Amino acid sequence: MPRNDYISTIVKPGHRFVWGLLLLLSFLFIQGLLPRLALVILFALLARTAGKRIKFSYFIILSSSIALFNLLTPWGEVLYSLGGFDITRGALIAGLTKGITISGLVFVSLFSVSRDLQLPGRFGRLLGRSFYYFESLYSHKRKIHRRSFFSDIDGILLDLFPSDHEHDSGTRFLKTTPLGVMVILLSFGITGAIALWM
Amino acid sequence: MFRLSLRPGDWFVLLVSIILVVFLTLQSMGDRGGVPIVRIEGEDESWVYPLDADIEVEVEGPLGHTHIHIHDGAVWVSDSPCTQKVCIAAGQISAPGTFIACLPNMVLVRIEGRQEGEIDGLAF
Amino acid sequence: MDLHSDLHKRRIDLVAFLGALCLFLSTVEYLFPKPIPFMRLGLANLPILVSLKLLPFPYLMLLTLVKVAGQGLINGTLASYVFIFSVAGSYSSVLVMYAVSRTGGRFLSLVGVSLAGSMTSNAVQVLLSIYFIFGKNAVMIAPLFLGIGTVSGLLIGLIAEGFVEHSRWHANLRRLYAQE
Numbered sequence: 228m229p230r231n232d233y234i235s236t237i238v239k240p241g242h243r244f245v246w247g248l249l250l251l252l253s254f255l256f257i258q259g260l261l262p263r264l265a266l267v268i269l270f271a272l273l274a275r276t277a278g279k280r281i282k283f284s285y286f287i288i289l290s291s292s293i294a295l296f297n298l299l300t301p302w303g304e305v306l307y308s309l310g311g312f313d314i315t316r317g318a319l320i321a322g323l324t325k326g327i328t329i330s331g332l333v334f335v336s337l338f339s340v341s342r343d344l345q346l347p348g349r350f351g352r353l354l355g356r357s358f359y360y361f362e363s364l365y366s367h368k369r370k371i372h373r374r375s376f377f378s379d380i381d382g383i384l385l386d387l388f389p390s391d392h393e394h395d396s397g398t399r400f401l402k403t404t405p406l407g408v409m410v411i412l413l414s415f416g417i418t419g420a421i422a423l424w425m
Numbered sequence: 426m427f428r429l430s431l432r433p434g435d436w437f438v439l440l441v442s443i444i445l446v447v448f449l450t451l452q453s454m455g456d457r458g459g460v461p462i463v464r465i466e467g468e469d470e471s472w473v474y475p476l477d478a479d480i481e482v483e484v485e486g487p488l489g490h491t492h493i494h495i496h497d498g499a500v501w502v503s504d505s506p507c508t509q510k511v512c513i514a515a516g517q518i519s520a521p522g523t524f525i526a527c528l529p530n531m532v533l534v535r536i537e538g539r540q541e542g543e544i545d546g547l548a549f
Numbered sequence: 550m551d552l553h554s555d556l557h558k559r560r561i562d563l564v565a566f567l568g569a570l571c572l573f574l575s576t577v578e579y580l581f582p583k584p585i586p587f588m589r590l591g592l593a594n595l596p597i598l599v600s601l602k603l604l605p606f607p608y609l610m611l612l613t614l615v616k617v618a619g620q621g622l623i624n625g626t627l628a629s630y631v632f633i634f635s636v637a638g639s640y641s642s643v644l645v646m647y648a649v650s651r652t653g654g655r656f657l658s659l660v661g662v663s664l665a666g667s668m669t670s671n672a673v674q675v676l677l678s679i680y681f682i683f684g685k686n687a688v689m690i691a692p693l694f695l696g697i698g699t700v701s702g703l704l705i706g707l708i709a710e711g712f713v714e715h716s717r718w719h720a721n722l723r724r725l726y727a728q729e
Contacts, residue, residue, distance in 0.1 A: 247628055279625055292683070299686035301462060301473040313473050329630070329682060336629035342622055350614070353565055354622075357615050360569035365576070377712060384718040388566045389559075389725070434657030435706075438649075438664045442699045445668070449692035 232278035232341070237407030240341040246411050247339020253418045254331070260324045262425040267331035269417055274337040281334075290326030297322025343401060363387055461521045461538025463500050465493060468531050476500070476519070476536060486530035493534055505530055560608050563726065567596040568615030575620055590701050591667060593620070597643060598659050598666070598709040599719060601650050603726050613643045630681070634674050642670035659713065660706030667702025671695055 234243065250270070257263055274281060303317030342358070345351050364387065371379040431439075465472045467484045474480060474495055481503075482493045489506030499517040505527050512527035521538035574592040597612060604612070617635045621627030626635075646666035653661060675694045679687045713719050 244628070251628075274625075277625070296683045296687045300475055300684065302478075303472055303474070305471045305473055315473055325682075333626065333629045333631065336627060336631075337625040340622060340625040340627040344622060344627075346618065350618075353561065353611075354568075354615060354618060356562075356565040357568040357572070357619055360566045361572045361619070364569055364573040368577075371577075377715070381716045381718050384570075384716075385721070388718075389562070430658075431660055432656055432658050434653045435661035435664070438657070438661040439699075439703065442664055442668050442695075442702070446692050446696045446699060449695065453689040453692060 234273070234277045234338060234407075234410075235341055235343070235401070237404045237410060239401050239403045239407075240344040242403050242407075242411075243341055244339050244344055246414075247335050250339075250414065250418065251332070251335050253422070254328060257418075257422050257425075259425060260320055260327075262421050263324060263331065264327055265421045265425070266418065267327045267334065269414070269421075270331050270334035270338070273414065274334045277338040277341075279337045281337075286330045286333075290323065290330055293326035293329060294319065294322030297325060360387070461536050463495055464535045464537055466533040466535070476538070484530075484532050486527070486532050488530045491527050491530050491532045493532075500525070500534060500536065502527065502532075502534065505532070560604060560726070561611075563600075563604065563722070564608055564612045564615060567600055567612055568619055570596040571612075571616040572619045572623060576623075591670075591705050594642070594663070594666065594705055595709055595712070598646070598663055598705070599713055601646060601659075601662065603722060606647060609643060609647060610640075613639050634677055637677055638670035638674045641673045642666040645669040658706070659709040660703065663706030663709055664699065664702040667698045667705065668695060671698030 238246065253266060254263070257266055271281060298314055298318045301313055301315040301318055302321070303315045305313045306316050306319065307314045346354055364383065367383045367386075370383060461476045463474045463476055463478070465474075465482060465484060468486055472482060472484075474482070476495070476498055478495050479497075480495050482495070484491045484493065486506075490504075491502060491506070491512070492504035494501050494503050499519040501517040502512040502515070502525055505512050507527050507529035509529075512525050512532070515525045518525055518534075518536060521536050524533060524535040526533050571593045574595060575589075578589055578592045593616060597609065597616070600612065601609065617632070617639050618627070620635060621632045624631075626632050643666070646662050646669075649657065649665045650659075650662045671694050675691050679685065679691070683690075
């Protein structure tokens with residue numbers, strides 16, 4: 228379904244998840260607006276290489292609305308005055324920082340969470356079986372037409388459940404390659420550079 | 426395909442939902458006031474802070490730095506390079522519409538808010 | 550709850566399938582145009598609504614977990630605030646829907662249940678986003694989202710009622726999983 232997830236070919240889902248969590252920690256050490264922006268751009272690129280579609284408009288709207296609401300509480304030097312409304316420096320910077328941080332958090336999640344991430348225990352197996360059913364539902368997707376939407380779906384449901392098939396979990400062969408390790412180290416290197424230069 | 430046969434319980438929930446939405450809409454429209462703001466005007470720049478802020482602001486004027494405090498819902502000038510120190514003697518202000526001025530150093534501190542012109546009518 | 554009985558296994562299997570249906574419906578929802586970025590119609594709630602009377606409460610909670618975890622994994626939002634909002638919204642919604650459907654009895658159809666669930670979910674998510682993301686100034690948008698919640702709750706409820714009435718699959722399930 229998604230576009231090519233290049234990262235999945237070089238990093239195992241489990242390692243990938245930890246990688247993401249560690250990169251998240253960088254937000255604790257990097258505070259300023261510009262450094263965070265650089266960091267968020269890095270995360271967005273990573274999310275792109277993970278094949279995730281990033282709708283630019285969504286994140287622009289998200290960041291600007293967060294900034295906008297923050298502007299409603301004025302703080303600091305007045306940069307510009309629109310009618311009765313003052314745009315203050317402190318509120319603007321804090322709002323933009325918050326906005327891009329939130330977007331950044333989403334980007335990290337997008338690239339670090341992979342479909343094949345196995346959750347532990349009985350629940351992990353239940354989820355696995357659910358994904359199996361999900362895939363079989365999805366393969367029948369073409370049978371659905373707008374007009375007869377619900378009867379189409381009903382038909383598919385009747386076909387698929389209850390089922391007599393034995394479900395096999397079909398584990399895919401996933402590995403972290405040396406290239407993957409290099410990419411991971413590179414990302415930490417870039418993060419460190421951002422922290423030091425700015 | 427959709428026959429609108431709602432049962433009494435459904436109508437009840439629907440009514441409650443609509444009432445809730447209307448109530449919240451009216452609430453948010455009437456509540457424009459909020460916290461008053463402190464506007465500090467210097468020679469060529471100005472600053473705005475909410476009255477419930479806790480901060481010290483230094484404003485640079487032709488004579489030097491005027492030191493302004495905002496704390497606990499009140500504003501006052503703690504230090505100023507003017508000769509008469511009228512601004513410091515003015516003490517604390519906390520009501521919308523009031524102000525402190527240091528004319529020699531060209532600093533004006535004003536509290537603005539919704540209640541500014543409405544002191545006559547409203548009982549709180 | 551006998552974890553090894555055949556009934557339990559069949560119920561778990563149904564939970565898995567319904568969870569998959571939730572995920573499937575949320576991908577289907579992406580095909581519909583979204584005028585407002587945050588608000589979705591909530592088609593993914595249909596399987597939960599439709600199974601309120603099919604499964605005992607613990608299984609409904611499990612189904613909700615499958616729904617939110619599955620969405621988190623597929624969309625890749627598991628490690629972000631989106632997931633936390635999703636958990637809060639979905640769980641509060643399920644609790645309310647279950648309570649409402651049990652106390653409402655014959656006086657309530659899935660429309661009322663869906664409305665209650667939708668309002669709860671939206672209210673919780675709006676409160677969370679005001680508190681953690683947008684700040685107190687954003688309270689003014691609360692009525693907007695709750696208004697949308699009312700409309701979507703109503704629509705989903707009508708769809709759910711219609712489905713339960715006309716679906717052969719659902720009739721089949723009622724036969725196989727008849728509760729109590």
